[in-house]
Amino acid sequence: MSYLGIVVTSVFASNALLTYGLGSVPGRGEEKGGRTISALALIIVNALASSLLWALHSFVLSPLKLASLDILFFALLVVPLLKFLGKAAFRSGEGRLSRLAAKADDLVVGSLVFGIALISSNSGYSFPEALAASAASGLGYWFAAVILESIRERLELSDLPRPFRGAPAMLISAGLLALALMGVDSAFVKGMAG
Secondary structure (H helix, E strand, O other), rough: OHHHHHHHHHHHHHOOOOOOOOOOOOOOOOOOOHHHHHHHHHHHHHHHHHHHHHHHHHHHHHHOOOOOHHHHHHHHHHHHHHHHHHHHHHOOOOOHHHHHHHHHHHOOOOHHHHHHHHHHOOOOOOHHHHHHHHHHHHHHHHHHHHHHHHHHHEEEEEEEOHHOOOHHHHHHHHHHHHHHHHHHOOHHHHHHHH
């Protein structure tokens, strides 16, 4: 599959939030600049975590027939390394860079980053493909979170029957959005992007 196909599939058909249910909607109540910082931090942390786990999986665990232990090695090696990199960037940065590093440091221990790293490292992609898939997954997560936040705001303003207000309407909306995005399946993307 081409890089365009991998990116489109990772953003839409294999959306981390809507397909796998990873993470929660970030940036609720943040200003617009905070959402951009969160999205950028998520893309960077996903790319780093997936790169490290892909290298560990491909060069160490698979040759030793220990691929099933990638969860343990992610927790023991990748998370501390990413936390260290986040702290180093936090110390050296000013302004937006320090906010980006602080947000990235918070994201490292989340299920979202681990899930995306695990999916991209076990998918059989080469290193550049896994890197593109993980960065696109972060972009897809941000895309779904922004859409769900705007749907939530519109639902608060609409006159729904009492039993559907709040979480039920949001779950129905998230389900419909997931179905719509899953309509962009791999076969369609493969035919479109090669």
